[in-house]
Amino acid sequence: MANPVAVKLTAKDFKSDQEVRWCPGCGDYAILAAVQQFMPELGIPRENIVFVSGIGCSSRFPYYMNTYGLHSIHGRAPAIATGLSTSRPDLSVWVVTGDGDALSIGGNHLIHALRRNVNLKILLFNNRIYGLTKGQYSPTSEIGKITKSTPAGSADSPFNPLSLALGAEATFVARTIDSDRKHLQSVLRAAAAHEGSAFVEIYQNCNIFNDGAFDLIKDADSRDEHLIRLEQGKPITFGADDRFSVVHPEGSFGLKVQEGGTAIVHDATVDDPAYAFALSRLSGSELTTTPIGVFRDVPRPSYDEIVRKQVLDARSQIDGTPEEMLNNLLNAGDTWTIL
Amino acid sequence: MAAPAKRVEQLDRVVIRFAGDSGDGMQLTGDRFTSETAQLGNDISTLPNFPAEIRAPAGTLPGVSSFQVHFADYDILTPGDAPNVLVAMNPAALKANLADLPAGADIIVNTDEFTRRNLAKVGYQVSPLEDGSLESYAVHPVALTSMTVGALAELGVSKKDAERAKNMFALGLLSWMYSRPFESTLRFLERKFAKRPDLVVVNKTALQAGWNYGETTEAFTVRYEVKPAKMRPGTYRNITGNQALALGLVASAVRSKLPLFLGAYPITPASDILHELSKHKRFGVTTVQAEDEIAAIGAALGASYGGALGVTTTSGPGVALKSETISLAIALELPLVIVDVQRAGPSTGMPTKTEQADLNMALYGRHGEAPLAVIAPRSPSDCFHAALEASRIALTYRTPVILLSDNYVANGSEPWSLPSVDELPDISVAFTTAPNAPDGHFLPYLRDPETLARPWAIPGTPGLEHRIGGLEKADKTGDISYDPANHEHMVRIRQARIDAIPVPDVDVEDPEENARVLVLGWGSTYGPIGAACRALRQRGLSIAQAHLRHLAPLPANLGEVLAAYEKVVVPEMNLGQLASVIRSKFLIDAVPFNQVNGLPFTAATLESMLEDVVKNG
Numbered sequence: 001m002a003n004p005v006a007v008k009l010t011a012k013d014f015k016s017d018q019e020v021r022w023c024p025g026c027g028d029y030a031i032l033a034a035v036q037q038f039m040p041e042l043g044i045p046r047e048n049i050v051f052v053s054g055i056g057c058s059s060r061f062p063y064y065m066n067t068y069g070l071h072s073i074h075g076r077a078p079a080i081a082t083g084l085s086t087s088r089p090d091l092s093v094w095v096v097t098g099d100g101d102a103l104s105i106g107g108n109h110l111i112h113a114l115r116r117n118v119n120l121k122i123l124l125f126n127n128r129i130y131g132l133t134k135g136q137y138s139p140t141s142e143i144g145k146i147t148k149s150t151p152a153g154s155a156d157s158p159f160n161p162l163s164l165a166l167g168a169e170a171t172f173v174a175r176t177i178d179s180d181r182k183h184l185q186s187v188l189r190a191a192a193a194h195e196g197s198a199f200v201e202i203y204q205n206c207n208i209f210n211d212g213a214f215d216l217i218k219d220a221d222s223r224d225e226h227l228i229r230l231e232q233g234k235p236i237t238f239g240a241d242d243r244f245s246v247v248h249p250e251g252s253f254g255l256k257v258q259e260g261g262t263a264i265v266h267d268a269t270v271d272d273p274a275y276a277f278a279l280s281r282l283s284g285s286e287l288t289t290t291p292i293g294v295f296r297d298v299p300r301p302s303y304d305e306i307v308r309k310q311v312l313d314a315r316s317q318i319d320g321t322p323e324e325m326l327n328n329l330l331n332a333g334d335t336w337t338i339l
Numbered sequence: 340m341a342a343p344a345k346r347v348e349q350l351d352r353v354v355i356r357f358a359g360d361s362g363d364g365m366q367l368t369g370d371r372f373t374s375e376t377a378q379l380g381n382d383i384s385t386l387p388n389f390p391a392e393i394r395a396p397a398g399t400l401p402g403v404s405s406f407q408v409h410f411a412d413y414d415i416l417t418p419g420d421a422p423n424v425l426v427a428m429n430p431a432a433l434k435a436n437l438a439d440l441p442a443g444a445d446i447i448v449n450t451d452e453f454t455r456r457n458l459a460k461v462g463y464q465v466s467p468l469e470d471g472s473l474e475s476y477a478v479h480p481v482a483l484t485s486m487t488v489g490a491l492a493e494l495g496v497s498k499k500d501a502e503r504a505k506n507m508f509a510l511g512l513l514s515w516m517y518s519r520p521f522e523s524t525l526r527f528l529e530r531k532f533a534k535r536p537d538l539v540v541v542n543k544t545a546l547q548a549g550w551n552y553g554e555t556t557e558a559f560t561v562r563y564e565v566k567p568a569k570m571r572p573g574t575y576r577n578i579t580g581n582q583a584l585a586l587g588l589v590a591s592a593v594r595s596k597l598p599l600f601l602g603a604y605p606i607t608p609a610s611d612i613l614h615e616l617s618k619h620k621r622f623g624v625t626t627v628q629a630e631d632e633i634a635a636i637g638a639a640l641g642a643s644y645g646g647a648l649g650v651t652t653t654s655g656p657g658v659a660l661k662s663e664t665i666s667l668a669i670a671l672e673l674p675l676v677i678v679d680v681q682r683a684g685p686s687t688g689m690p691t692k693t694e695q696a697d698l699n700m701a702l703y704g705r706h707g708e709a710p711l712a713v714i715a716p717r718s719p720s721d722c723f724h725a726a727l728e729a730s731r732i733a734l735t736y737r738t739p740v741i742l743l744s745d746n747y748v749a750n751g752s753e754p755w756s757l758p759s760v761d762e763l764p765d766i767s768v769a770f771t772t773a774p775n776a777p778d779g780h781f782l783p784y785l786r787d788p789e790t791l792a793r794p795w796a797i798p799g800t801p802g803l804e805h806r807i808g809g810l811e812k813a814d815k816t817g818d819i820s821y822d823p824a825n826h827e828h829m830v831r832i833r834q835a836r837i838d839a840i841p842v843p844d845v846d847v848e849d850p851e852e853n854a855r856v857l858v859l860g861w862g863s864t865y866g867p868i869g870a871a872c873r874a875l876r877q878r879g880l881s882i883a884q885a886h887l888r889h890l891a892p893l894p895a896n897l898g899e900v901l902a903a904y905e906k907v908v909v910p911e912m913n914l915g916q917l918a919s920v921i922r923s924k925f926l927i928d929a930v931p932f933n934q935v936n937g938l939p940f941t942a943a944t945l946e947s948m949l950e951d952v953v954k955n956g
Contacts, residue, residue, distance in 0.1 A: 016806065018818065047801045052641070055809075063806045063819065068798040070644060071808025072637075073667050079634035083641030083649065084798075087600050087625060091645070091798050109637070112630035307625060314620035322593040325622065327760045330586060334523050335576045335757070336378045338567075 009040040016066040022057060027178035027204035031125065032064055038185045039067075042092065042192055049092045052081040054101040057132050058125035058204070061096040075106025078113035078120065085119050086304045092192075095122040099140040100130050103159050107139075114168040116303035117196040121188075124161060124201050125178075129210035142285035147209075162280035162295060165199040166273045172198035173276060173296040178205060179218055183229075183292065190294050196302040216287045228257075228282065230293030235263035244289075246282065254278045257289045268297040345554070345562045352411035353517065353565060354419030357509070358436050359428030359449075360397050361390055361404040364506035369406025371510055371527060375519040377577040377754055380567025381410040384866065385752040386418035386939070391607060391690040398452075398460045403435040412566040416866040416873075418751060420941035426509055428452060428483070431461045442475040447512070449505065451484035479558055483508055490548035496541050504545035511549020518564045521546060573756040580719040580748035581608070583755065584678065585615035587726025588650055589622050591676075594727065595734055595766045598623040600642035602635035603652045607690040608746045609680040612652045632660035636677065640664060643673045646770060646797035648730060652678040655697045656687070658741070659704070665739050666709045667809050669833060672784075672793045674733035676726075681745040683937040692937030693746035695862055696913035701741040702891055702920070708830045710837040712736070713891040715743040717865035720755035722748060725888065731766040736840050737792040743890070745912075747939045748863040771796040771803065781805055783817040791836035842889040844896040849883035850876065856953050857904035859929070861887040861917055864910055864940055871945035880953050890917070898925050908932055908952055910945055 014036040022028045039049070049067040053059035055074035062069030072080050077095045085093040102110045102124050113120060129147070130136040136149040140161065144153040165173050172194040176187040184202065191198035203214045217227040228238045228246065236246035245263035246255050255264065255278045268276070276296035283290040318325065355372070359365045366387055373385050386407045395402030409419035424445040427433035429452035440446070453466050467473055468480060487508040491501040507528075514521045525543055532538040553559055578586075592599035603613040603626065617626040625642075629635035636651040643649030651661065658665075658679045668675045681697045683689035701713045712732045716725035722744055729740040771794035774781045781803045784793050796803040805817060813820035814828055847857070860868045865886050872884045885900055887893070901907055901921065907929045909918040915931030922929050932948055934940055 018806070045801065046804055047799055050798045053808075062808070065806075066804055068804055069806035069808075070641075070671075071806065071810065073663055073809055076633060076637045076664065079629065079637030080641035080644070082629075082634070083600060083602060083627070083638030083643075084645045085641075086627065086638070087598060087642040087647045088645040088798065108630055109634050112634065307627070311620045311623065311625055315623065317621050322596075322622065323760045326590055326593045329589065329619070329622075330757050330760070331574065331576070333576055334374050334378060335574050336380060337574045338380060338570050338572050 009046065011037040011040065013046065014039045014066050016064050018063045020064050021060065023208050025207040026057070027127065027206070028058060028061070028125065030178045030181065031123075031184065031202055031204060032061065034181045034184045035188065036065070037181075038188050041189065044092050048090060049094070050084060051094045051096055052077045052084065053096040054106055055132070056098040056101045056130075057206075058096055058098040059101060075101055075104070076109060077101070078106065078109040078118070078122065081120050082113055082116070082118045082303075086307050089304060089308055093120050095120050097122065097124050099124065099126045099128060099138045099161070103139040103161060103164070111164070111168040114165055114170040114197050114199060117171055117300055119196055119302040119304045121191050121198045122200065124199070125204040126161060126201050127204045127206035127210055128158075128213050129206050131206050131209055135209040158285055160280055160284065161201045163277060166277045166280055166296065169273055170199045170296065171196045171298050171300045172294070173280075174199070174294040175201045175203070175292045177203045177214065177218065177292060187294065190297060194297060196300055214287065217290050226288055226290060228289060228291040230266050230268070230279070230291050230295065232266060232268055232294070234266055236266050236291075237263045246279075254281055257282060268294045270296075271298055345560060347562050347564055350563050350565050351413065352409065352415065353424065353563065354407060354409045354422045355424040355426065355513065356405055356407040356422035356436060356439070357426045358403060358405035358432035359506070360431065361392070361402045362394055362397065363404070363428045364503070365404045365406050365428070368506045368510045369408055371524045372513060372519065373408050373577055373752060374523055374527070375514060375521055376408065376410045376517075377575065378523060379519060379565075380570070381412065381565055382415050382568040382570060383408060383410045383577065383752070383754055384415055384418045385409070386747070387750045389691055398429055398431055398457045400431050400435050400461055403431050405432070405436060410565055412568050414568060414570065416870040417939075417942055420943045426513065428505070428509070430457050430463055430467075433467065434461045434463070440476060443477065445477045445479065446473065447479045447481055447509070449483035449509075450480045451482050481512070481558070486552060487545050487548065491541055491544055494541060494544065496537065500538065500541055504541050507542045507545035508549035508552070511546040511551075512553045515550040515553030516559060516562060518562060521550065570754070571756060575754045575756055577752050578720055578755040579611075579750055579752045580716065580722040580744055581611040581680070581750065582615055583720050584716070584722035584726050584742075584744060584749070585612045587723035588612075588616060588676070588730070589619050589624065590723070590760075590763055591727050591730035591766065592622055592624060592648060593760075594763050595648055595730060595768070597734075597767075598625065598647045599650065600639055600647040601626045601650045601652065602629050602638035602642070603627070604629050604632045604635045604657065606632075606654045606657050608682055608749050609652045609654050609657075609678065611749070612678065612680070632657040633664060636661040636664040636675075640668050640671070640673065640675055643668075643675050644671070644797070646795070648674065648676070648734065650676040650678065652680070654680050654682050654690070655684045655700065658697060658700060662705050665711065666705045666707060668739040669705070669709045669711055670809050670812070671807055672737045673795070674737055675739040676729045676733050676742060677739055678742045678744060680749045681743060683935070689937045691746065693863070693939055694912050694935060694937065695743070695745055695864070696916065696935065697743060698861075698890065698913065698916040701743055708834060710834045711738055711891065712740040712837060712840055712889075713743060714740065714889050715862035715887070716748055717862060717886055717888065719748050719751050719753045723755070723758070727763060727766065728888075731764060732840060734766055734768045735792065736790055736836065737795060738837065743862055745863045768795065770800065772800055774802060782815045783807055784812055785815045786832075786836075791832065791839060838892050840892055842892060842894055845885050845887060845894040845900060847883055847885045847900055848872070849881075851881045854881040854883040855905040856908060856949070857883040857885060857901065857906070858908045858910065858949060859885050859887065859901070859917070859921065860910055861890060864912065867940040867942045867945050868910060870942035871949055874942065874946045875949055875953065880950065882949055882953055887917070893924070901925050901927055901929075906930065906952060906956065908949065910934075910940060910948070912940070
């Protein structure tokens with residue numbers, strides 16, 4: 001993470017001069033506004049912030065941020081950002097991606113960035129559909145999903161993005177919702193403070209091809225019964241009068257929701273990813289018990305730091321100008337001279 | 340009893356091939372013999388030939404690994420067509436290499452391995468040592484394994500360790516035969532086995548025993564000498580193409596004053612470049628072994644975007660995977676060096692065999708109109724300079740550059756006259772640090788009128804925040820644009836800026852200045868083509884030779900050069916890829932001559948082909 005420098009910026013400073021071209025009503029607008037409003041909090045000069053994206057609706061994001069930005073190719077943003085972050089420790093590098101970009105075509109790069117713990121803040125806008133290609137099912141679409149490419153329903157089981165990230169032993173894993181600006185910003189804050197990869201899944205509504213996908217946990221009349229807000233150090237309860245608890249049944253590997261009982265106390269800093277994984281399994285496609293918040297936040301040296309340290313250690317052996325060192329290198333080994 | 344004095348014969352050149360099982364250490368043996376030879380001042384050229392399998396079943400034909408070294412008292416261009424001496428460590432090595440030997444060649448065989456079982460493995464019913472089938476050769480049967488074990492008997496080492504040292508016994512014997520001093524090998528063994536002093540003693544003893552055997556046995560009556568070659572004054576080292584290429588990249592970092600970032604995924608025959616560069620972190624070199632070929636180039640491009648010299652190294656299958664990212668680099672107009680160490684394809688093909696069949700892919704293998712610069716080294720040591728040239732073009736013109744090496748130059752070696760660091764080109768470029776438009780805005784696609792390069796404004800530069808990407812960009816502003824006229828303009832300017840890269844004129848070697856036939860090559864065929872031309876000229880025939888380093892853009896004088904000859908012949912290790920370019924660009928009836936057997940051309944093959952063209956048109 002780049003060193004914060006005292007600069008006073010406002011949300012307006014992070015708006016680029018480009019016209020935003022998502023569909024009216026798209027959840028991406030809310031995320032963009034939330035990110036622009038949050039950015040000044042970082043205290044990092046705009047020039048030291050880079051947004052890197054792949055392909056898809058969400059990946060247009062960098063064009064709208066008045067920072068450095070790179071709109072790359074489908075699925076490859078984590079790989080490109082790895083090169084940038086590793087070679088430029090002074091930068092704050094953010095990856096913006098979607099469920100198709102990160103989990104389908106770019107799945108390999110995502111898991112490897114996470115297992116390496118590259119110092120990237122990865123925002124995955126999950127709308128459970130392909131938007132830019134006009135409505136095919138995605139790797140997070142629910143099984144049986146009827147779309148243009150699956151008129152008889154999709155046959156694929158979806159990924160649970162958080163379970164996947166935790167399987168790769170990501171050091172920071174969180175989930176939030178496009179429409180809950182306060183919560184979204186609290187998660188961004190925690191992600192930004194994390195050294196290493198921070199993986200944030202943002203439930204995002206595609207009002208054209210998959211409208212209402214998250215209504216169960218968004219609508220005022222249903223959300224309280226289905227949304228679980230994780231708070232560090234607090235028992236995990238939800239529902240009217242906290243009538244539901246997340247408990248750890250004796251003899252079970254996982255967690256479950258029940259009425260009453262002793263709720264477990266949330267601790268994102270548990271080193272074993274099994275706990276966060278169990279939390280991630282509370283919700284599937286049906287969203288009936290969906291935790292949001294920071295699932296996991298544990299310290300581990302970042303890849304960038306380890307790689308950079310190797311270079312710095314080697315550079316401490318410098319014994320001359322670069323030209324002198326090069327000359328020694330060329331002349332190393334068995335040489336002979338002809339007069 | 341004193342050893343009988345041995346006759347010493349002078350030779351002007353020798354080609355030795357060390358052949359054995361892939362576990363027999365033939366590459367190491369050849370490498371050490373080469374190093375000893377180089378220090379004597381002979382000119383040398385080497386060619387390793389090994390299977391892709393790390394350890395194919397022992398004693399079988401697919402498991403045979405060989406290393407050929409050609410050394411001479413004059414300047415040579417190839418590893419030699421046919422060995423004068425074959426060292427065969429087992430029946431498989433004999434069988435696999437016999438067809439390449441001219442009559443009268445010396446064959447040193449390890450008789451201990453000529454057992455009934457080993458003979459049967461390769462289909463010998465009767466030992467070729469006994470059935471008279473080797474009559475036309477000078478066969479020297481040597482019990483290499485048992486003599487090695489005997490020599491090490493007093494050291495109390497395991498039979499396995501003792502037997503493994505038989506390659507050092509062979510090296511000692513050959514070092515004696517050709518009067519090579521082996522002190523540098525003793526030092527090498529001390530370095531290699533620094534953590535196993537027992538193995539230092541074992542190998543040194545075996546080496547010395549092999550030498551002593553040569554000196555005392557009556558089986559070898561002649562010892563040979565090859566006088567130093569007349570080479571230009573300077574300090575030399577023996578170098579492979581992959582090593583030279585890696586050093587050229589380090590030199591690029593030094594001479595550009597930029598950090599070097601290598602993103603790579605292991606692939607034969609390019610991995611040695613990754614290995615070499617990973618040792619040079621003190622030059623500010625960062626190496627990332629990525630999760631795949633795509634990530635490797637992605638990381639390199641990300642580093643270039645951040646102001647490093649981004650490089651990715653691979654072979655043909657890897658370039659295919661990188662193709663989409665190369666197109667992105669073309670759209671972003673960022674520096675990037677893509678090294679393709681070509682191997683025989685398609686698909687996995689023959690990973691340890693050579694070919695030049697990726698030229699079409701380098702020139703054309705991308706979606707859209709996606710031009711870039713392509714260059715190819717002509718010899719192992721030339722890989723150093725080619726790497727610097729690729730970096731220079733990439734940085735100056737903000738473009739991806741494909742460097743087409745191949746397995747032949749990558750693993751072959753030759754003496755390299757070490758360049759003076761101060762005389763290497765300065766390839767530094769300036770980052771853009773201030774707005775470039777009169778109104779104080781920054782225009783990321785406003786071009787330098789001379790180079791047509793766009794500004795390289797790296798993250799961290801205040802006031803120049805901008806967004807770029809793969810979508811078509813409006814001229815100057817870089818904003819997303821679907822405007823038809825703008826796209827037409829951008830497509831044409833991306834081509835124009837590559838076409839406008841100034842590259843040196845191609846030289847023509849036509850000593851008699853009366854040749855009617857020009858032979859045009861590119862890349863690693865330089866050695867065999869040059870040797871064939873020399874041979875023809877020695878026989879009084881005139882032939883002109885031109886060799887391309889720059890394949891895109893082509894040298895400006897090439898059309899003029901081609902037009903000056905009645906006939907243009909283009910030998911390539913593919914089915915005529917450069918020949919097609921020449922035919923289509925210059926509308927001449929260029930004659931392709933092609934070989935795609937995974938092996939480099941021999942000089943003799945080219946000599947006979949060219950002789951026919953020169954004599955019969």
